[in-house]
Structures are given as structure tokens and as C-alpha cells.
Amino acid sequence: MDENATSTTDAAASVAPSVRRPLMPTAARIAFVPYLVFVALVVFLPADDAARVTGIVQWAAHVFAGWGLPLHETAVVLEFVANIALFVPFGLLARFAMPRIPAWTVVVAGCLTSTAIELVQLAIPSRVATVADVIANTLGAVLGVVLAAAVRSAAGRRVGRRDPA
Numbered sequence: 001m002d003e004n005a006t007s008t009t010d011a012a013a014s015v016a017p018s019v020r021r022p023l024m025p026t027a028a029r030i031a032f033v034p035y036l037v038f039v040a041l042v043v044f045l046p047a048d049d050a051a052r053v054t055g056i057v058q059w060a061a062h063v064f065a066g067w068g069l070p071l072h073e074t075a076v077v078l079e080f081v082a083n084i085a086l087f088v089p090f091g092l093l094a095r096f097a098m099p100r101i102p103a104w105t106v107v108v109a110g111c112l113t114s115t116a117i118e119l120v121q122l123a124i125p126s127r128v129a130t131v132a133d134v135i136a137n138t139l140g141a142v143l144g145v146v147l148a149a150a151v152r153s154a155a156g157r158r159v160g161r162r163d164p165a
Contacts, residue, residue, distance in 0.1 A: 028096035031112075035089050043117045044084065047126035057082050066075065083136030084143065091144020103145045110141025 042050055051058070061075035071091055094106040114137035119125040 012148045024096050025099060028093045032097050035093060039086065039090075039117075042048065043125065043127075046115075046124065050127075076162025080132060080136045083133050084140040087137040088144040088147065090137075091141040091142070091146075092148045095143075095145055095148035103126060103149070106139050106145050111138040114141075116160065 057078045060078050061071055064074045064078075065071040090110050090113065091106055094101070095103065095111065098106075113135065114134045117137075118129040118131075118134055121129040121137060
């Protein structure tokens, strides 16, 4: 073996291999930003402005009322469900963005985030802070964490079924 080949091999060995990050955490971190901006708009805008964004809840309550369901009670249930849905992406994106953080930590973070939102809403005259919203948002974070686990499990099974090439 000549001296040139040895020095080239040594030089290649001394260069650290590039560290490649998995795509999913990076994509989830990027998606988390617009999601949090959307949540902030929904929860911190004055009630009249937020109603333009979340007006679907009242619209759906009126549709159900047209079918004979009581309007007020239907609106309360739909708002609770909407608050759950609002935080499902929190749990899902947080689990994918920070895969090494335990699931219970994501749920606690969802609960604390919701609590902070409700505390800020106390200072917004047109908003109403409720414990029910914290409960619903926390349930949404739990569902997001469960959904993330299901997606990971399904992806793992799919990868495991591939035939080696």
C-alpha cells in the first residue's frame, strides 16, 4: 500500500461523521410554533374577536338545537369537546418534538399551559376562565400523547414488516 492511500484513509477516519437528526422531531418542533400561535389567538383575543375563529361551536349548537336538543346545554358540551380538540395537537406534537421526555411530563405541561391560559384570561374582561377548560385541555393533551404512542406503534410494526432487501 502506498503512502498516499494511507494518509487519505487516515484523513477520512479523522473526520467526524455528520450527525443526522431524525426528521419527525424537527418537523414536530416546526409545526408546534404555528399551533401555539393559533392557540394564543383563540384563547387571548377578546371574546367577540375569538368568536370569529371559534364560531363553529355556536353554529353547531344551533344546528343541534334545530334537531330538538337544548341550545345552552349543547353549546356547553360542544365547547368542552372543542377544548379537548384544541389540546390534542399539544400532546401529539410535544411527544414527537421531544421524544425523550416522558409522556406524563407532556400531560403535566399541557395542564400547566392550560392553567396559565385560564389565569391570563382572568385579566381579559370579555373572557371567562373556568376549571372545566383546564380539565378539557388536559384531556386533550392526554389524547394527543395516546395518539402519538399509537402512531409510533403502528409505524414500528410497519417498519418491522418490511422485507430486508
